[in-house]
Amino acid sequence: MIIDVKGLVKNYGTFQAVKGIEFQVQKGEIFGLLGPNGAGKTTTLEMLVGLRKPDGGTAEIEGKDVVRDIKKVKEKIGVQLQSTTLFELLTVEEILHMYASFYPSHISIPELIEDMLLTEKTKSRVKGLSGGQKQRLAIALALVHDPSVVFLDEPTTGLDPQARRTLWDIVLRLKEKGKTIxxxxxxxDEAHVLCDRIAIMDQGTLIALDTPNELVKSLHSQSAVEFKLLQGDASFDFAQVEGVSKVDTRKDVHVLYSNHLQTTLTSLIQMASENQLELTELQTRTSTLEDVFIHMTGRSLREA
Ligand SMILES: Nc1ncnc2c1ncn2[C@@H]1O[C@H](COP(=O)(O)OP(=O)(O)OP(=O)(O)O)[C@@H](O)[C@H]1O
Ligand SMILES: [Mg+2]
Known part of the structure; x- marks a missing residue:
């Protein structure tokens, strides 16, 4: 175990943003904190890296307490925060050398630049970089002193799909190099692709913690059937449809969860015609982590 968090609490005035969470991270893992806006993800990360003092509980990284031994902890960790301000007028190379100078030793800057796919931008100023390039530079800065644990706060938010994929590759390569992330x-989708284990966080607590596959399996419903009603009684009780384990209706979209896709589809179509319901935009898909979150909270990750 490389990270050990026990009963961690953070209060902002009378508001408790993190409510006594516990988790352990194993060496070499990619561990994800997945949750909607305001869940307490950043607050948790900030406590782990010594930027905020916990109001309760403890956290250790490689056996060192993040409050008492923060100096030692900082030698072992690299941090890329949600809102990193970079020195816009420096070049990629300059800013990396500047950061490197803060540490007694550092890794090869050209190699780091190459690993972060920034070679062509070595002599470009930060202000001219794209969003994805800036984000990769922020990660490079977190890696200059060769930390064993790397913290990334929403590394791909605001990036286009292609830039997100590139970043996923970079994170996976860090894992291959033995980093804990x-x-x-x-x-x-990002949590599913990248993480060995995921802690789902909501309103300051961890509501589930497991591998992505086990989390989805915990639904006991492999498939989701989604549709809208073009005509008919929107309050129809779709739980009557055969094989359905749960019905979720939000706005005008109905989702039926089932382990027996074919039975459920057949029964749905039959019931629809018997009850003068006209279905539209009918589609089936495999259940996802989003469905897990909806099951547990009654809300979706995005609307929350
Ligand atoms: N400095 C602060 N003072 C008061 N409340 C704060 C402060 N920082 C965060 N909060 C509140 O604490 C809660 C958790 O915030 P936090 O930033 O940790 O969430 P998050 O999961 O990182 O959300 P996001 O996905 O939007 O980044 C939110 O309700 C937020 O409004
Ligand atoms: Mg945040």
Whole structure:
């Protein structure tokens, strides 16, 4: 175990943003904190890296307490925060050398630049970089002193799909190099692709913690059938449809969860015609982490 968090609490005035959470991270894992806006992900990360003092509980990284031994902890960790301000007028190379000078030793800057796919931008000023390039530079800065644990706070928020994919590759390569990675995200697809284990966070607590596959399995419903009603009684009780384990209706979209896709589809179509319901935009898909979150909270990750 490389990170050990016990009963961690953070209060902002009378508001409790983190309500006594517990988790352990194993060496070499990519561990995800997945949750909607305001869940307490950043607050948790900030406590782990010594930027905020916990109001309760403890956290240790490689056996060192993040409050008492923060100096030692900082030698072992690299941090990329949600809102990193970079020195806009420096070049990629200059800013990396500047950061490197803060540490007694550092890794090869050209190699780091190459690993972060920034070679062509070595001599470009930060202000001219794209969003994805800036984000990769922020990660490079977190890596200059060769930390064993890397914290990434929403590394891909605001990036276009292609830039997100590039960043996923970079994170996976860090894992291959033996780094332990803790990242936050509110993208369930990202959490699924990247993370060995995921803690789902909501309103300051961890409501589930497991591998992505086990989390989805915990739904006991492999498939989701989604549709809208073009005509008919919107209050129709779709739980009557055969094989349905749960019905979720938000706005005008109905979702039926089932382990027996074919039975459920057949029964749905039959019931629809018997009850003068006209279905539209009918589609089936495999259940996702988003569905897990909806099951547990009654809200979706995005609307929350
Ligand atoms: N400095 C602060 N003072 C008061 N309340 C705060 C402060 N920082 C965060 N909060 C509140 O604490 C809660 C958790 O915030 P936090 O930033 O940790 O959430 P998050 O999960 O990182 O959300 P996001 O996905 O939007 O980044 C939110 O309700 C937020 O409004
Ligand atoms: Mg945040």
């Amino acid at each position: 803790v990242l936050t995200t509110h993208y369930m």
